[in-house]
């Protein structure tokens with residue numbers, strides 16, 4: 001296993017020292033937003049709080065939460081804690097509903113960002129000798145530029161391929177002997193498929209490490225990507241509101257993602273009540289940006305559901321980890337009163353080699369009853385002329401889905417390559433009930 | 437032993453898909469001698485006897501269709517009442533069951549495509565009865 005650590009001082013700090021540092025940074029942060037962000041000053045005044053009331057990291061529970069809605073309400077730049085003249089870059093979220101959200105970075109924020117990405121890349125085993133292709137979208141989305149500067153900061157070679165031209169991407173991977181790949185897990189699979197279509201395989205490439213994030217993915221998907229691309233695949237976690245990719249990252253142990261805790265303070269809350277849950281319980285991840293100066297956020301509700309894992313990791317890092325994110329509380333569907341995550345459906349499909357790792361969930365309401373349809377692509381080589389066999393295949397998937405989801409779903413086999421491909425974030429759910 | 441290659445195509449039940457197959461084949465000058473469709477609520481298997489099966493596979497795969505080739509028996513018998521029944525009775529007697537079948541007429545002759553439960557047995561009994569079994573090149 002790779003034992004390199006980019007910033008041993010911070011990543012392997014003793015827990016006491018770390019808490020002390022977090023407390024000091026939180027105190028400074030609260031002072032900053034109280035005096036520079038009217039939104040937070042008002043919220044604190046409502047709670048009768050002064051910056052002096054926040055002394056140690058334990059005082060964080062006194063502070064108000066921040067939500068995505070707060071970001072929208074303060075569009076475009078109401079949450080900046082610094083004059084625009086200090087902001088050197090702006091990113092914006094896609095904003096599928098309502099207005100986009102805007103995040104501003106000071107040059108110090110960008111320094112921190114590339115530092116944490118260098119930590120992540122080092123944890124994956126990337127070194128100065130690697131060439132890393134960044135297949136995240138470049139532009140307003142944080143993935144592309146975020147990963148880009150992290151690779152440069154580490155001293156490896158960055159290939160800014162972005163999304164889109166997959167054919168050219170494959171050609172460059174081959175011709176340059178690219179060894180690292182950073183993109184969404186669904187794009188990695190898309191790439192593997194495109195490679196296969198060209199009659200090529202992992203043996204034609206030199207890829208060895210992949211950093212995948214920006215959408216939830218499963219352990220099965222990791223195995224599939226690793227096998228098809230001949231790489232070690234690691235999770236990178238982040239969200240634009242907080243910073244972008246690099247907020248947390250897996251290490252060689254592939255057992256939870258380490259949070260860059262000297263910069264981001266994690267809490268787990270009950271998403272319904274807002275109550276802080278003890279470490280080890282599953283709930284919504286809440287993050288506070290301890291060191292950001294452009295647009296710092298207090299207790300931002302990520303909507304990501306996970307569990308914190310305390311204890312020193314076998315890799316030597318002391319920073320706390322969280323378990324694989326099953327889904328966002330936003331993605332969670334409630335069908336006939338049962339919570340359903342698209343990622344659960346995905347894991348079932350990935351276990352059955354007869355299907356391509358692509359699906360669509362269609363939720364509807366018929367005669368006042370919720371219906372769940374799972375559309376899944378048949379792999380061309382799994383098709384047989386035997387109708388009985390095909391029906392068995394459909395039934396088998398239906399049974400497995402039922403045992404995992406606890407509700408029955410109607411399985412619809414669809415033709416190969418017929419479901420929408422996405423080179424970025426995949427949309428896998430159609431909820432027709434909203435329209436009804 | 438003579439069998440012919442049948443082309444089976446996986447199709448979703450949505451408008452125009454059979455036509456998409458017919459059009460792709462037509463554009464490449466491939467003739468469809470016969471076809472049948474087995475359907476469920478959401479998908480179907482389109483079974484085809486075509487003039488150039490190898491080319492047809494290439495054409496349809498290029499259009500992302502899932503296709504597979506299956507060996508079937510094609511019998512030619514007089515296009516008169518009772519001819520088919522005699523053949524089927526004979527097969528049933530020898531415990532050869534038919535998974536599916538379809539037929540097409542060409543003038544005086546009727547051609548029957550059979551997918552039997554046991555290909556070898558089926559051919560054996562048909563040959564014993566001097567049935568007119570067709571090969572790909574005879575279509």
Ligand SMILES: [Zn+2]
Pocket residue numbers: 250251252253258313314315316317
């Ligand atoms: Zn570790």
